[in-house]
Amino acid sequence: MTAAATTPQAHPLGLDASRVPKHVAIIMDGNGRWAEDRGLPRIWGHREGAVRVRDVVERAGDLGVTHLTLYAFSSENWKRPQDEISQLMLLCVAYLDGEAERLTEEGIRLRVIGRREGLPDEVRAAIERVEGITEHATRANLTLALNYGGRDEIVDACRAIAAKATAGEITPEAIDQDTVARHLYTADLPDPDLLIRTAGEHRLSNYLLWQVSYAELFISEAAWPEFDADRFDEAVLDYAGRTRRFGKTDAQLEGTRPQ
Ligand code: IPE
Numbered sequence: 113m114t115a116a117a118t119t120p121q122a123h124p125l126g127l128d129a130s131r132v133p134k135h136v137a138i139i140m141d142g143n144g145r146w147a148e149d150r151g152l153p154r155i156w157g158h159r160e161g162a163v164r165v166r167d168v169v170e171r172a173g174d175l176g177v178t179h180l181t182l183y184a185f186s187s188e189n190w191k192r193p194q195d196e197i198s199q200l201m202l203l204c205v206a207y208l209d210g211e212a213e214r215l216t217e218e219g220i221r222l223r224v225i226g227r228r229e230g231l232p233d234e235v236r237a238a239i240e241r242v243e244g245i246t247e248h249a250t251r252a253n254l255t256l257a258l259n260y261g262g263r264d265e266i267v268d269a270c271r272a273i274a275a276k277a278t279a280g281e282i283t284p285e286a287i288d289q290d291t292v293a294r295h296l297y298t299a300d301l302p303d304p305d306l307l308i309r310t311a312g313e314h315r316l317s318n319y320l321l322w323q324v325s326y327a328e329l330f331i332s333e334a335a336w337p338e339f340d341a342d343r344f345d346e347a348v349l350d351y352a353g354r355t356r357r358f359g360k361t362d363a364q365l366e367g368t369r370p371q
């Protein structure tokens with residue numbers, strides 16, 4: 113074995129591994145405004161946004177972020193004009209088919225969360241293809257939230273738990289936070305450490321309501337089509353300088369804060 117092979121790689125941002133968020137969730141917002149500001153149809157913003165997804169997935173891997181969960185289409189986005197919805201669905205299929213090979217090569221496992229049955233057949237088929245191809249990838253995890261709503265997710269978990277209670281598989285007293293978490297779409301994922309929202313809005317828009325209870329929030333003024341690797345670095349560095357208290361006092365955390 114060569115010396116190079118045994119020397120640990122320096123972090124690209126000079127961060128200690130414990131300061132890097134393991135799971136970053138992103139509300140990719142501002143595609144439409146980005147396009148409208150340039151006199152372009154909204155779909156151009158969505159297309160440019162899909163290119164940023166590729167950039168951010170790559171940068172996240174370089175920085176040691178093992179889980180990235182991106183909000184691509186909410187359960188409320190069906191209220192948009194039919195034309196925009198159809199184009200977004202086509203873009204999803206194009207993204208999934210176009211990225212399958214790259215994700216496999218990079219060892220990235222793709223998952224999709226949300227109510228699958230509400231999606232068009234072509235989208236469901238593309239999801240199943242890419243989830244299948246990347247199923248055994250272990251280096252990193254990319255999760256797309258599609259037809260996703262945090263409240264729907266909690267309702268679905270309640271239904272599943274209630275069905276088990278009716279079947280006598282669980283008693284109401286045995287239901288705890290862990291039971292709920294294990295019945296969410298994200299049962300296999302850790303909770304997000306960092307939640308980024310682009311385009312300056314300060315709201316959750318029904319995203320990962322249960323899971324972000326203790327996530328650090330980062331709002332970027334940049335629209336998603338402008339959110340490149342440098343902006344992602346900025347959010348990760350900001351997170352690295354934060355103190356997560358989880359309800360404790362500063363004195364209890366002495367020695368765990370960044371220098
Ligand atoms: C985010 O950008 C993408 C989706 C919600 C699908 P928007 O389309 O919401 O862009 P704005 O917020 O209208 O600018």
Ligand code: IPE
Pocket residue numbers: 139140141142183184185186189313315317
């Ligand atoms: C949230 O953005 C959904 C996605 C980014 C997919 P929206 O643009 O739909 O959120 P609101 O309507 O401004 O709250």
Ligand code: MG
Pocket residue numbers: 141142143
């Ligand atoms: Mg928006």
